[in-house]
Amino acid sequence: MSRVLWLFSAVVLCACMPGFARADALTRDQAISVLIAQVINPSPNKDTLMAFGPQNMLQPGTVxxxxxxxxxxxxxxxxxxxxPTWFFWINDEPEYRFVHACRFIYIDATRANPIVxxxxxxxxxxWWPKINGVEIYEGGPYVSPDLVYGNPPSPPNR
Structure with missing residues (x-):
């Protein structure tokens, strides 16, 4: 019985220590909420920017x-x-061609309450991002399940 109690205590202790936080502490929806509250809302261009994020969190070793x-x-x-990290790309000037300012946002998925x-x-x-050598979001499509904030720019007048 004491061995079971010791094992239970060790598991509880490890789960409560910061270095042993669970990789799924932050869901994608929670990460999007954090992104909006901590990064997008304070942005002066929050009404025109667009933010994208892959459907899955990035795992250690991802470049x-x-x-x-x-x-x-x-x-x-x-x-x-x-x-384990939630990655987001903010296109600060979606109506312009590249090169122009944009932001890469990394949110540690093991942190329950991350802040900048x-x-x-x-x-x-x-530039737009590459993940493990694969370009994502190059030239759109702006209508994507990865779009987490903002609206696509209007098409040019003909």
Whole structure:
């Protein structure tokens, strides 16, 4: 009986320690709510930007980078995911062609209450993302299940 009690205590202790947070602590819907509250709502262009996010969280070892690296004025950088992470791409100027400011947002899925600087990383980039070498969101489609915020730009007048 004492062995069962010891094992139960060890499991409870590990589950409560920050380093042992569950990978599913944050659902996609919760991550979207955090994105809107912590990143989008404070943005001065919140009425015109668009945000996209893959349907599944990124797993450790996944590499995210801008479509074009080392291209002025946004040299860009790649990031290798360390913990289960919800990734979002904010197109700050969806009505313009690239290159222009956009943001890569990384929300640590193991954190129950992430905030910018503590569980949320915001990177300014100049291009749409590539995940493990595959370009996503290049040139749309803007109507996508990955669209989590905003509206597609109006088509040009003919």
């Amino acid at each position: 995210v980078e801008p479509s074009m690296l080392n291209t002025p004025p946004y040299p860009g950088s790649s990031r290798t995911i360390q913990t 600087g503590d569980g949320i990383i915001v990177e300014t980039q100049g």
